[in-house]
Amino acid sequence: MPKPLKHIFVCIQSRPENHPRGSCAAKGGIDVFQAFMQQFDSRKLYDRFALVNTGCLGPCDLGPSVLIYPEGVMYRGIKKTDVATIIEEHLLGGKPVERLMMPKEVWG
């Protein structure tokens, strides 16, 4: 397994209902992770990119959060309909999707 060009981390943290921090799972993070898996399968991305689910990435109130290294770009409020955009523009095109990024005061 060569080191991937980019490694995609998708928060699927869950918390009890009515927990004050909320969670990415409650906001659709699991759907987002599954959408990434489907795209990785259908576009055969596993040879160049890696994908993994994670626990809490920090900014729960702005989730679902998706983090991409080595560049350290974090996306906020991702919906499953954003996944193809991130793959096309960022992973394949090399240009992070500015409009979906965390604000700089949260992740800067």
Add this chain to the structure above:
Amino acid sequence: MPKPLKHIFVCIQSRPENHPRGSCAAKGGIDVFQAFMQQFDSRKLYDRFALVNTGCLGPCDLGPSVLIYPEGVMYRGIKKTDVATIIEEHLLGGKPVERLMMPKEVWG
């Protein structure tokens, strides 16, 4: 929250007993994650570094696996007694711990 200097990803993937791939959880990954949490608390590392648990990072047979970005260094077979070494030498000292790294043919 500023972007962390380094982001530490610890695999805590579990699988059913006797699953052919085994898992980092079965090899002590959860103890390793907890040891990192304790060190992050006692050394007050959360202002400069980030720590998160993950699902499968890939090389299950060599786990527990610990991955550090942005440099993309992956460690293998980590025990809770290795955690202070990784923190002192790699996180604080800036020198990855060669003897604990994945072989280059697995993660290169």
